[in-house]
Amino acid sequence: MFLPNWPTDRLRRRRGTPGEAAILLVSVDHGRQVIAHCCPRSAACGVAPGLTLAHARALLSACPATIEAAHDPRRDEAALRSLAAWAIRYSPLVSPDPPDGLLLDVTGCHRLYRDEHRLLDAIGRELRRLGFTASLACAGTIGCAWAAARHGGTGVVVVLPGREREALGPLPVESLRVDRRIAEALHEVNVDRVGQVLALPRRELAARYPADLLRRIDQAVGDAVEMIEPLRPREPVMIERTFDGAATQLESLLIAGRELIDKAAAALAQIECGALRMTMRIARLGGEPAELELRLSRPSRDPRHLWSLLRPRLEAVNMHLGVEGMTLTVAAAQRLAHRQESSWIDRDSAAAAGERAWGELIDTLSHRLGADRAVCTRLVESHLPERSTRRVAAMDAAGSAKRSSAPATPVTGDRPSLLLERPEPIDAKATGPDGPPSAVRWRGVEHRLVAARGPHRLAEEWWRDEQRGVTREYFAVQDDAGRWLWIFRAVESGRWFIHGQWA
């Protein structure tokens, strides 16, 4: 399977851009911006890899839209791996063939589609639907299929077993997967087609060209064995326990639960992962199966911790007429490297232990009280007091901190330590049109004000959509008991509100 426009198709699909926009992938070579890949549309305008970006822009000036992005081969390769995982639906043995191909061992699979043609048609149709241009070929050897997919013309090519030599004959020598220098050396002596190479005596070839050429020829025609290294899909850790007859005692449920957790922890240790989300499914007699979901703030495979989270949930399960079986699935896992136990406490291991204990504390609190009742504060880039912070569930904070970019800069200035949920209206006895009041009445209590700082004017953020056009004038005022309050006047309406205090 050959994907000629893989990098640009991938970008187009990811950005959701329409087909008529031209895509240029740019890489920097010796300080010049050079086109690394271009889509067929820009190629039709004369753009080719190797041109400078400025040249390409000039060629594409007639194009309605152009997208320029940095060329990122590593991302392309990662995406190719996910496409390989997608292709497992057609064959159990799939291997990505970077930079722009996939290898599928469809031995036996074509029967499901009656023949190879229909199988390849089905794959091609699905790939087109996903937005990828692909040319597909099926042959008895990897080398032959590779050559036919890239150089065998458009559409689907199927090479029957034993006919590799005839199929390869008219193809250019590049299709043998040889080094560019070997291909050029062959062109120099007027050998352009594979058929011509095959006609040459082997001894001559071995004497004049690197051994790689002979190896590739053998692989293409089927004289040498070549295996594909299939992608192995990772199976989620799933542990099951079926009871011998329905269990009606809570103790047996707890013992089995503990056993499942221990087994899951051992399985996770084997693949060097820690669980982030686990699901416990309990099949009950005379009722729907119960599902318990555990979420963790940090990956963990500590059976003690996992059990401390699961146990209270298990105890609360309604067992109906009895429990027939339990299944524990690790729904999400993250890599968690093995740590060497050290016999003395150094700085790193103490920090790691502290971090682990912190994660366990967050998990335990969130599970008993609810995730929204254990939160962290995140600063938001805004000068309005009610918008300048965001509460993030501590459960998600560890992950989101990694994703978010630079933290917002806190507002400088004098802000209170405690903010009311929303500003509360107060009755104010104002001294003048612009100054702070001399006394306020808040929650039925009269406060005489003895000192004030301000005003500090805050306007609505004009770049937001939902503008109400409110400007506030804030004063920090001290009442006669010594308490500092933060009050403001809505400039438009002239009404007074209290918004916080220095507690």
Place this chain on the structure above:
Amino acid sequence: MEGCALLRPTTRADAISELAARVEAAERRDAGRGWESVLSGWGPPLESLVCGVLHEWCGPGRSGRDGTMPLLLLAHLASQALRQRRRDRVVWIGSARMWPQPHALGAGVDDGGLVDRSLLVDPPTGSDRLWAIDLCLRSPAVAAVVADAAGLTLAHTRRLQLAAEAGGALALLARPLEDLGMPSAAAIRCRVECIPSPTMRPRWSITINRCKGMQRRSGMEAGHTLILEHHRATGCLRVPAQLADRPAQASARHAG
């Protein structure tokens, strides 16, 4: 108790000082652990706050809708604890309307203050709150626990005292003013009041209402009053500069 048999003090004065030291250690309940005091810069009396025991702060308001924790004071103490201990997390436990704003947590201070290191917990019921305080006090990751402790009974505070001893975090309990007379296992109980300030900064007066086993060590005694002022630029609470209206006793101590 084997110390009685092993040690044979030679003089009467030695014997008395040895016994007094042991009584003090027993009262402070941190014998042998060597927890250092967490505070500096406030003059001797309050510098002897130690980790592993409960500290109660009553006031400044009464309970109910207007009740608040003395957030700036507690944030200052928590950040001091952070500086002393090798742990770097603070948990605030109380209803969501009492949670501190980032400016109280030192946002804008050079090291980012407590903003990223604070966990805010809002337990729905009283028993959940007690459980959460207990759990956080026992966690080895937590440097300081700041909790709303309104309405805790003597038994509750004993349970928390045991948790604080086990975990070794700085335990700060905020209580409303009317809890001042309630029995409790806390080592130190202070009364916090807002007082009018001639400067434009918030000020509090802190009166030590009782302190168990602190007298010998630091000269801390009940009835001692300290005045603190919030300093905006650093987010700290400080003893205000020498002013005419300060109590004579405090200034004498500070000078010494």
